[in-house]
Amino acid sequence: MNTIVMKFGGTSVANIDRIKNVADIIKSKKKNSIKIVVVVSAMAGVTNDLCEKSKAISKNFSNEEYDVLLSSGEQVTSALLSGCLIDKGVKARSMLAWQIPIVTEGQHKNSRILSVNSKSIFKYLDEDYVVIVPGFQGISEQMKISTIGRGGSDASAVAVAKALNADRCEIFTDVEGIFTTNPQICNEAKKIEKISYDEILEMSSLGAKVMQSSSVQKAMMNNVEIFVKSTFSPEKSGTQILSDDKISYNKVITGVAYTNDDAKITLIGVKDKPGVASAIFKPLNDQNIIIDMIVQNISADSKKTDVTFTVKRDDMPKAKNIINELKKNIDYDDLLTDAKVSKVSIVGAGMITHPGVAYKMFDALSSKNINILVISTSEIRISVLVNDKNVELAVKTLHSVFELD
Numbered sequence: 001m002n003t004i005v006m007k008f009g010g011t012s013v014a015n016i017d018r019i020k021n022v023a024d025i026i027k028s029k030k031k032n033s034i035k036i037v038v039v040v041s042a043m044a045g046v047t048n049d050l051c052e053k054s055k056a057i058s059k060n061f062s063n064e065e066y067d068v069l070l071s072s073g074e075q076v077t078s079a080l081l082s083g084c085l086i087d088k089g090v091k092a093r094s095m096l097a098w099q100i101p102i103v104t105e106g107q108h109k110n111s112r113i114l115s116v117n118s119k120s121i122f123k124y125l126d127e128d129y130v131v132i133v134p135g136f137q138g139i140s141e142q143m144k145i146s147t148i149g150r151g152g153s154d155a156s157a158v159a160v161a162k163a164l165n166a167d168r169c170e171i172f173t174d175v176e177g178i179f180t181t182n183p184q185i186c187n188e189a190k191k192i193e194k195i196s197y198d199e200i201l202e203m204s205s206l207g208a209k210v211m212q213s214s215s216v217q218k219a220m221m222n223n224v225e226i227f228v229k230s231t232f233s234p235e236k237s238g239t240q241i242l243s244d245d246k247i248s249y250n251k252v253i254t255g256v257a258y259t260n261d262d263a264k265i266t267l268i269g270v271k272d273k274p275g276v277a278s279a280i281f282k283p284l285n286d287q288n289i290i291i292d293m294i295v296q297n298i299s300a301d302s303k304k305t306d307v308t309f310t311v312k313r314d315d316m317p318k319a320k321n322i323i324n325e326l327k328k329n330i331d332y333d334d335l336l337t338d339a340k341v342s343k344v345s346i347v348g349a350g351m352i353t354h355p356g357v358a359y360k361m362f363d364a365l366s367s368k369n370i371n372i373l374v375i376s377t378s379e380i381r382i383s384v385l386v387n388d389k390n391v392e393l394a395v396k397t398l399h400s401v402f403e404l405d
């Protein structure tokens with residue numbers, strides 16, 4: 001192994017002792033001729049705090065200055081960690097995004113990384129330095145400091161790993177890896193050894209807490225293999241995220257995911273004619289309301305049908321207003337809403353080759369008297385919408401039925 005990228009999240013560098021612990025992890029890795037680039041987040045809470053300060057000083061704080069302000073959190077961690085390593089006798093130096101440079105494009109607060117100049121990093125790696133790079137920040141082509149969206153340090157790590165053609169990209173966080181479901185609601189949850197990019201993207205409710213989704217997409221596009229590990233038990237193997245052709249699936253299902261912030265909207269008795277669906281969803285789209293599940297019934301008389309869809313619970317009042325406004329353009333008999341629904345999903349690339357998975361899922365839920373409100377599927381996921389109060393039971397039941405316990 002030659003070059004590795006190690007990324008440490010906010011909780012891993014939350015205070016001085018934890019930064020010292022991170023320095024020890026790096027020092028113990030820095031043997032032989034291995035080249036190490038470390039990407040760091042801001043210390044836990046710092047970015048939020050800076051964000052609050054910007055709001056306190058101005059109701060419309062400039063986006064450009066927001067980036068200068070928020071990117072400072074990662075600079076602090078970089079210097080502290082680098083200084084700590086030097087103190088421990090490890091050759092180290094921090095390199096801020098503009099020094100490398102990590103060039104970004106797009107709008108402030110939400111830029112995308114265009115390029116990482118690997119030459120400047122290799123210059124120091126070749127001299128045996130550990131190079132510490134602040135995540136989340138970049139510099140625009142207009143030479144302005146930029147940031148790449150909250151949680152963006154993961155994407156920085158993936159971009160650096162890709163630019164250096166690193167052998168490994170390790171994401172250190174406060175959990176031991178990705179679990180088959182949330183251990184907080186299911187005691188039987190197990191750590192997953194290997195999971196595909198697609199699966200983790202589908203399990204966003206589990207995965208996104210561990211890694212930002214767009215960074216997983218980026219890793220998938222560039223074939224960067226990722227190891228999610230715990231900073232507090234770095235000797236454990238963690239979870240490896242890679243492409244599905246490198247995984248042999250002996251289980252049909254890899255994990256059970258769930259949300260708890262959905263809301264359901266039903267339009268009863270809309271006309272069954274072309275253009276109605278687009279008339280409903282266009283204004284919602286125009287207002288940036290994300291629609292998740294959609295079902296339209298077959299109309300028995302070819303005249304009227306019902307349309308049900310789900311939105312995020314926070315968007316429900318806004319969506320309801322839009323649909324009420326719609327009354328002027330399209331006709332419907334009634335509008336029903338339910339803000340106490342959640343989506344429970346089984347995810348697994350193994351289901352592609354195993355028939356009967358949907359039946360097994362529905363049967364298991366019915367055996368517990370859990371009513372299914374809406375169903376949606378992808379190639380590797382089956383999701384059902386259920387009442388909030390059934391979520392925990394549904395998760396535990398599916399976890400057991402699909403032999404993840």
Ligand code: ASP
Pocket residue numbers: 009010041042047048073135136149150151152153154
């Ligand atoms: N510090 C940034 C944030 O809190 C970026 C990151 O930690 O990934 O969003």
Ligand code: MG
Pocket residue numbers: 009010151154210212
């Ligand atoms: Mg994070």
